Amino acid sequence: MRRILIRFDDICPTMDYIQWNRAMELCDQYGIKPLIGVIPYCQDPELMIEEEHADFWDYILELQKRGxxxxxxGYRxxxxxxxRGMVDLVNRSEFAGHQYEEQFRRIYEGKRILREKGIQTDIFFxxxxxxxxxxxKALKENGFNYISDGKSKKVIKREGILCVPCRSGGCPRMGRNGxxxxxxxxxSGKEKQYNQLVDLCKNYKDDIVCFEDFCNQEVGNFFLQSISENYLSFLSIQLENGIGILSRY
Ligand SMILES: [Zn+2]
Structure with a gap:
């Protein structure tokens, strides 16, 4: 059995709406309900692509209604x-390395902004x-229950949060099961990512599920999954350093 979750990152009022709308048309055509990561208070200059759309938050609520x-x-x-965080490859973060209190503040503020816009969520990445x-820990204290992240093979519970693995930064190579x-x-992906999305929708339509169904899987043994996660993180770091061979991830 194979299950696939489609996730879109970096959704914000100044995003590239042309590329976004193309992707959404495809999702709607195939009846796919993706997980979309909305930035509560985006301050990233790289994501200032279009003028801010005044109806952005109404639009997000509309998408939520559509499933x-x-x-x-994140927050900003x-x-x-x-x-470096627990599982990531890069030495940059909005969260990892900051004091608990500062992380709590950012998560609290982010959640407050979303709530103000009418959006309730207990999922974070x-x-x-x-x-x-x-x-x-700060996520749990702020009422979050899930992250879409981690390199374990199965979902694991850590600090009271269900970590739903996201083992690659893009579109992974599909095995028969898993x-x-x-x-x-x-x-940022433009044509290459769009073509990957087209292939995924066409070839794996029946395996693509919503986040709720994706989470409906057996929780892994924490100890064994931590080993698997650490191993994959280690190999990924080697790959980043140019001496690894883990191309399939
Ligand atoms: Zn992002």
Missing amino acids: YMIAMH HVYDSKM APSHSYDKNTL YYTAVFHTN
């Missing part, structure tokens, strides 16, 4: 820590997959 699942994607999407134990999260960035 799209909303996640909070600004990297101001050089610490951090920019650049970068988070640490304090992030998970759970796969395919990540798309409509702001």
